[in-house]
Amino acid sequence: MDLHLLDAAPTPAERAAIDAFLGPPKDGWTGGAREPQDAHTAAGGHHSRSQRHLLLPALLAVQRRVGWISAGSLMYLCQRLTIPPADAYGVATFYALLPTAPRPPRVVHVCDDIGCRVRGAEAVCAELERTVGPAHHPPTGTSHELPAIGSGWIRSPCLGLCEEAPAALLTQAGATPVERLFGNATAGRIAAVLAGNDSTADQTRAPIPQAGDPDLLLLRRVDRIDPTDLDAYRAHGGYQALRLALDLGPDGVIREIADSKLAGRGGAAFPTGRKWDAVAKQPVRPHYVVCNADESEPGTFKDRVIMEKDPYSVVEAMTVAGFATGSEQGFIYLRGEYPLARTRLQHAIDQATSRGLLGDNIMSRPVRFTIEIRVGAGAYICGEETAIFNSIEGFRGEPRNKPPFPVQIGLFGKPTVVNNVETLVNVLEVLRLGGPQYAAIGTAGSTGTRLFCLSGHVARPGVYEVPSGTTLRRLLELAGGVAGGRALKAVLLGGAAGGFVRADEIDLPLSFEATRAAGATLGSGVVMVFDDTTDFADILRRIAAFFRDESCGQCVPCRVGTVRQEEALHRLQAHRPIGGTAAELALLDEIGLAMKDASICGLGQTAYSAVESAIKRLKLFDGVAPR
Amino acid sequence: MFGAGGGTSSYREVEETDVIFLWGANARDNHPIFFHHVLKAIRRGARMFACDPRRTSTAQWADAWLGLHVGTDIALANAMARVIIHAGLANQAFIANATSGFEAYRAAVEQYTLARAERITGVPGEVIERAALAYARADRAVICWTLGITEHHNAVDNVLSLINLALLTGHVGRYGSGLNPLRGQNNVQGGGDMGAIPNRLAGFQDWTKDAAVKAKFDAAWGIDMKAQYGRNLSQMFEGMEHGEVRAVYAIGENPAQSEADQNRAERLLTGLDHLVVQDIFLTRTAELATVVLPASASWCESEGTVTNSERRVQRVRKALEPPPGARDDMWIIAEIAKRLGHDWGQPSAEAVWNEVRSLAPMVAGMSYPRLEREGGLHWPCYDETHPGEQFLHGRLWQQPRGGPAAPFSVVEHDPPVEMPDAEYPFQLTTGRRLDSYNTGVQTGGFTSPLRRGETVDISPEDAASLGVGEGDRVRVSSRRGSVVAPVRVDSSLRAGLVFMTFHHQDQVKTNVLTIDATDPKSGTAEFKACAVRIEPVAAAVTT
Amino acid sequence: MTTLVSLAPPRRLVSLTIDGKGIEAPEGSTILEACRTQGTEIPTLCYLETLHPVNVCRVCVVEVEGSRVLVPSCSRRVEPGMVVKTQSERVVHSRKMVLEFLASSVDLSTTPEVARWLGEYAARPDRYGPPAPPAAAGARDGLEPGHHDPVEPGFRATVAQPTKIDNELYLRDYGKCILCYKCVEACGTDHQNTFALTVAGRGFDARISTEFAVELPRSACVYCGNCIAVCPTGALMFKSEYDHRAAGTWDESRQTVTQTICPYCGVGCNLELHVQDNEIVKVTSPLDHDVTEGNLCIKGRFGWQFVQNRASEERPQGG
Incomplete structure (x- = not known):
């Protein structure tokens, strides 16, 4: 295609980073030196344009090397991949981790989202402002000078390490880039990291509170085995499910899944067996399996724990999914803020490949499956099942309209199974136990066990596995109750897209049917605890700001509605309501209903959920008079 | 081609074809909206090949760019033909039914091995081979060309070499397969349709060879036409050079600047006894004229029709009053006729068109109301109920074939007249x-x-x-x-x-x-x- | 002679109910098409028959029985037995809010129809407080995703910003942009395939941009104006129209529109000449003509000035 490139050249480091990822350019037309044969022929057609899906990983390669996406690096990438520069710019500017203005090479992203907020994140940020300086801001205007200092800090939405709140992420660009997610982030520690005293090298995580509990299913290997050791995984039941699956055949696997009544754990609770069956029956080929590991719902970290501590289970489960649905290629779409999970998963994939558990002849059968990790770059919306496709394909991570559904037209326009990490690892248990036996766990409408992410004002935060239908009270007891013995005020169930329940509602059984009946949701398994000291107006504003920041901007109800929602909450918080509190609450309800009813995807449809529950369930603003 | 001067395919077919050759045609820049139709095809999955010495914006869209040396198109086309024949992909049934002269053609292209073609054109042999096989194996394929083919001393041979490829593979006369010159001016096709060429009357009718045609026009116009072709533009300049042409009436043409070897063109125009220029501008040519007749802009200040590259006749309409002093071309011509003793009155554009329809069967069905209603019509359109033909030469596929056979032409590589040398490198x-x-x-x-x-x-x-x-x-x-x-x-x-x-x-x-x-x-x-x-x-x- | 042409696959008819009335619509058609065929008006902004529906403005939403949320009628295809409501309370509410959201954040003063819709749906865009001050030139172009500075409480955020004028042919007033994606689609895969424009940024900070927000003359823009042709709000405007509006002389009631053929190459593009006081003020192309589908190139779109230059001077400067 006829590209029009800006007159900007990559630096040697940028060129090297791109060439290291893509390999050297093939000819003078795509970025190499002009050779004699280039004078008379060139390719530029379908094949050249088919490399679009390499854009995001290539951008990330540049980001890891130099810390931002310059015009020179973008032009070179566009030439290499035959992508129009404006298009590539539109993609880069979609992602928070791909700045298109200079940013220092060493950046600490400090979580100030709700989970960390109630554990002192604001105080950390305030102290950083005092000791280190204000958070890094993009330069205004067109100045593209490199920053004088080599480090800076920046606020971040939830980093998925809520059990060790406050959390932070170090990204250090360079020839040997460093990316580390760390918890217990004090201002002093962050300042030291910014100054180059890296105290984050030890990636040991706190053990899960239930470690060693013999009743665990999904978490039974977590903190019991070396997550890098394939033999240890096998010694603890690993790869039994895949062997069973190969013996059962695709139809048999799908029957077991259907009998298990396993439902998706990502939030929508769609029956997994039906999804797999639908893809398996599609005549169009190829089929794809996508593991949704873009865990970004504020307060959610269960998938991270599995990926960090039991990565082979994800690889095995995806292989089962591929076999059952007739897919030979799987993608793990992993959020960019999980570097340790990436390392562990890649190691597991490599080991499994070298042992014949991935590749062309899996377990010596004529079964082929490969897995590729695709890393996100800071966009909550990419966890939406169709936004994932656009992101993998190299486009802006905007959700697609449904129908058509992914089982019909998914990744690269082909039938695709998208399952979240927790859902997939459940498949191993379904096969191990058998569908009916699995279905006997939990409740009739919510089978199996569930992982819950306890955070906030709770004594022992962490991931907990309990049978579906366990009451919230029981779960809170497991976690040691409210931290510091304070009174429980509310629990946020399901994350920012979920809703609050009151302290007097904690006998609620945590099943799909019970929460639905109560007007709540399990969502992604967030159980965030708030005590009686909580400033809920501040929490709500942070939630509203989160949705405003993470809206992709496609549809009007979400793009503008999230802004108007934040503004109204801001006015309420500042005690400057337009027309009184009741009028503001009515307005919020009108905004919320339109977002819920008319938005394209789940983000907009749920952007009012938590706010609505705080207003209607917690009666947060009742009796609040304008100042 | 084979008797009718026009592109054989409609744009719609270009969208729905499988392989497109843009040969000496930078459509992306010079026919941008035609290229939209090509892009639609590409987006549907069609493959495109661009043959052009430059890697133009068009060529950058191609699955393969064949960057041949200037003026080596025949060598390229003949080498492709040889590949196709050797691969057993010549369409024998079509060749037998619809064409003549294949054996001579086969013998001629046999000399164009890939090695030789690579030497002449510069294009790697494997790329030529790939392009040839793609063309021959396609269910539907079109070749489109422009001035990269025709602005050569052997322009007609160049065109014939492309026609040969279509005859060899049967890529003509079917929906989605065809041969299409992309016209450079909004009515260059219409000019030909109307007989504004030295060797045909309206509707591509040859009065020198067909007595019935001559009789028809003679009767309609009340004259006895000489059975003799006129001069084409180059021949006119030759005529000026030799003193045979002493007066020129130029309508909407700026030869003082558009002709090759401009110094010569200006000298010859200046040397005329009488030069009349009818134009919307005081062009360089008009500056040399004895008489200048300011004209209205035909596309927005007067009524009429034009024909595009897909043979679609469409209406132009008057949207503006011309500036003071400028007159409608038809008015000027009618007034000149009157001064010469022929009072034609002041016919409307529609009346003139209806006269064309009465004499040229290929546009007979195109009434003004139909042209308005149907957004233009493709010729041929023989009567008011005829929908117009999207593509030409379907007759070649009829069995037995309708009309005369389409001849293969033996054409040989002939480099440009002036090649770089030590002095002009x-x-x-x-x-x-x-x-x-x-x-x-x-x-x-x-x-x-x-x-x-x-x-x-x-x-x-x-x-x-x-x-x-x-x-x-x-x-x-x-x-x-x-x-x-x-x-x-x-x-x-x-x-x-x-x-x-x-x-x-x-x-x-x-x-x-x-x-x-x-x-x-x-x-x-x-x-x-x-x-x-x-x-x-x-x-x-x-x- | 037999003319063999490509045949479209056969289309069956689908029975459905719209606003209580049973109708039949061809399989594959959209709810919007079905509604328009039977005379039901549905407002649209981001929809255009020559573009792939992006269904982002959500002003065309309707209620479909059995669907949890409202559906965009512009892209949702009819299904057998579908029960559609185009004027239910939920539909009316969402449309009103979408119109309020747009009118409270974007200058809709040159968007046709929208004033009427605002009235019909009783939208009150002013109830979100007074507008925050407009952004400085270029400021919105540098916004990074994932962060924002909230406006002063009591004010409402808007996309107001100075007009971008960087060439003589057309200008971009993104304070009027509703982000309908039409220009991006027309510049991209739907028609022009030049890809000079993109949506950059995210959420409310999303904006139409060139690469690194460079001015058009540095960008890939080829000035075909096909973006202007599809812009529903006047955010993209011919300089000729802009100048007339600035001078107070733009008067559509005095304009005639005449269809003719472009004077340049032989493709035969249909032009619509918009003429006011014997002067061409802009050029468009009919959407429903299959040569152009509304598209032109720089010559067809802007190359008409020579006709007018003749009146004042014998020949244009530069030849």
Whole structure:
């Protein structure tokens, strides 16, 4: 295609980073030196344009090397991949981790989202402002000078390490880039990291509170085995499910899944067996399996724990999914803020490949499956099942309209199974136990066990596995109750897209049917605890700001509605309501209903959920008079 | 082609074809909306091949760019034919049913091995082979060309070499397969349709060979036409050279600037006894005229029809009053007729069109109301109930074949008349840019942000060896003249090949460089190739 | 002679109910098409028959029985037995809010129809407080995703910003942009395939941009104006129209529109000449003509000035 490139050249480091990822350019037309044969022929057609899906990983390669996406690096990438520069710019500017203005090479992203907020994140940020300086801001205007200092800090939405709140992420660009997610982030520690005293090298995580509990299913290997050791995984039941699956055949696997009544754990609770069956029956080929590991719902970290501590289970489960649905290629779409999970998963994939558990002849059968990790770059919306496709394909991570559904037209326009990490690892248990036996766990409408992410004002935060239908009270007891013995005020169930329940509602059984009946949701398994000291107006504003920041901007109800929602909450918080509190609450309800009813995807449809529950369930603003 | 001068396919078919060859055609820049139809095909999955010495914006869309040397199209086409024949992909049934002269053709192209073609064209043999196989194996394929094929001293042979490929594979006369010259002017097709060519009357009817045609026109016009063709443009200039043509009536043409070897063109026009120029502008040609007749702009100040590259006749309408003094072309012609003793009255455009319909069967069905209602109609359209033909030559597929056989033509590679040598080491090829049109008389009227004035486009390699950079002024000289223009470094060019336009004639008279080597059959000059020398000049020097 | 042409696959008819009335619509058609065929008006902004539906403005939403949320009628295809409501309370509410959201954040003063819709749906865009001050030139172009500075409480955020004028042919007033994606689609895969424009940034900070927000003359823009042709709000405007509006002389009631053929190459593009006081003020192309589908190139779109230059001077400067 006829590209029009800006007159900007990559630096040697940028060129090297791109060439290291893509390999050297093939000819003078795509970025190499002009050779004699280039004078008379060139390719530029379908094949050249088919490399679009390499854009995001290539951008990330540049980001890891130099810390931002310059015009020179973008032009070179566009030439290499035959992508129009404006298009590539539109993609880069979609992602928070791909700045298109200079940013220092060493950046600490400090979580100030709700989970960390109630554990002192604001105080950390305030102290950083005092000791280190204000958070890094993009330069205004067109100045593209490199920053004088080599480090800076920046606020971040939830980093998925809520059990060790406050959390932070170090990204250090360079020839040997460093990316580390760390918890217990004090201002002093962050300042030291910014100054180059890296105290984050030890990636040991706190053990899960239930470690060693013999009743665990999904978490039974977590903190019991070396997550890098394939033999240890096998010694603890690993790869039994895949062997069973190969013996059962695709139809048999799908029957077991259907009998298990396993439902998706990502939030929508769609029956997994039906999804797999639908893809398996599609005549169009190829089929794809996508593991949704873009865990970004504020307060959610269960998938991270599995990926960090039991990565082979994800690889095995995806292989089962591929076999059952007739897919030979799987993608793990992993959020960019999980570097340790990436390392562990890649190691597991490599080991499994070298042992014949991935590749062309899996377990010596004529079964082929490969897995590729695709890393996100800071966009909550990419966890939406169709936004994932656009992101993998190299486009802006905007959700697609449904129908058509992914089982019909998914990744690269082909039938695709998208399952979240927790859902997939459940498949191993379904096969191990058998569908009916699995279905006997939990409740009739919510089978199996569930992982819950306890955070906030709770004594022992962490991931907990309990049978579906366990009451919230029981779960809170497991976690040691409210931290510091304070009174429980509310629990946020399901994350920012979920809703609050009151302290007097904690006998609620945590099943799909019970929460639905109560007007709540399990969502992604967030159980965030708030005590009686909580400033809920501040929490709500942070939630509203989160949705405003993470809206992709496609549809009007979400793009503008999230802004108007934040503004109204801001006015309420500042005690400057337009027309009184009741009028503001009515307005919020009108905004919320339109977002819920008319938005394209789940983000907009749920952007009012938590706010609505705080207003209607917690009666947060009742009796609040304008100042 | 085979009797009717027009592209054989509709744009719609181009969208729905499987393989497209754009040969000597930079449609992306010069036929942008036609290229939209190509893009639709590409987006559907069609493959596109571009044959062009430059890697133009069109070529950058191609699955393969065949960057042949200027004027080696026949070698390329013949080598493709040889590949197709040797691969057993010649469409024997079609050849037998619809064509003649295949054996001679087969023998001729046998000389064009891939090795030889690579030597002549520069294009790697495997790329030629890939293109040939893609064309032959396609269910549907079209070849489109423009001036890269026709602005050569052997223009007609070039076209015939492409027609041969279509006959060889049966890629003509079917939906989605065809041969399409893309017309450079909004009514160059219509001009031919109307008989504004030296050898046919309206509807491509030859009065010198067909007595019935002659009788029909004689009766309609009350005259006895001489059975003799007129002169084409090159022959007119030859006539001027030899004193046989002493008076010229030029309507909407600016030969003083558009002809190759401009110095000669101006000299000949100046030497005429009488030059009448009817134009919407006081062009350079009009400046030389004895009489200037200011005309209205035919596309917006008067009524009528034009025919596009897919043979679709469409209405032009009057939207504006012409400026004071300018008159409708038909009014002027009728008034001249009156002064010459023939009172035709003042017929309306529709009345004139209806006369055409009455004499040219191929447009007989195209009433003004139908043209309005149906957004134009493709010819042939024989009567009011005929929908118009989307593609031509379906007769070749009828069994038995309708009409005469389509002949293969033996054509041989014949390099440009003037090749680079020690004295003039560069090959100059000329063309057009997206935002400008021909001599720039019309497009000069708006401020295009893309326009940078005339430049000499050279490859990065030549810029380096000449020691010049972007914007440096250089003198470009051929055996006929010399101009000075700034350099534009263009990586779409290879070493040894330079490119200029003639859009900015007042600034840089590119056509004083070009060679007046014309094709004897079509009268087109070899604008696409001449030899030049390039020398850096000091910044202060101007033309 | 037999003319063999490509045949479209056969289309069956689908029975469905719209606003209580049973109708039949061809399989594959959209709810919007079905509604328009039977005379039911549905407002649209981001929809255009020559573009792939992006269904982002959500002003065309309707209620479909069994669907949890409202569906965009512009892209949702009819299904057998579908029960559609185009004027239910939920539909009316969402449309009103979408119109309020747009009118409270974007200058809709040159968007046709929208004033009427605002009235019909009783939208009150002013109830979100007074507008925050407009952004400085270029400020919105540098916004990074994932962060924002909230406006002063009591004010409402808007996309107001100075008009971008960087060439003589058309200008971009993104304070009027509703982000309908039409220009991006027309510049991209749907028609022009030049890809000079993109949506950059995210959420409310999303904006139409060139690469690194460079001015058009540095960008890939080829000035075909096909973006202007599809812009529903006047955010993209011919300089000729802009100048007339600035001078107070733009008067559509005095304009005639005449269809003719472009004077340049032989493709035969249909032009619509918009003429006011014997002067061409802009050029468009009919959407429903299959040569152009509404598209033109720079010459067809802007190359008409020579006709007018003749009146004042014998020949244009520069030849």
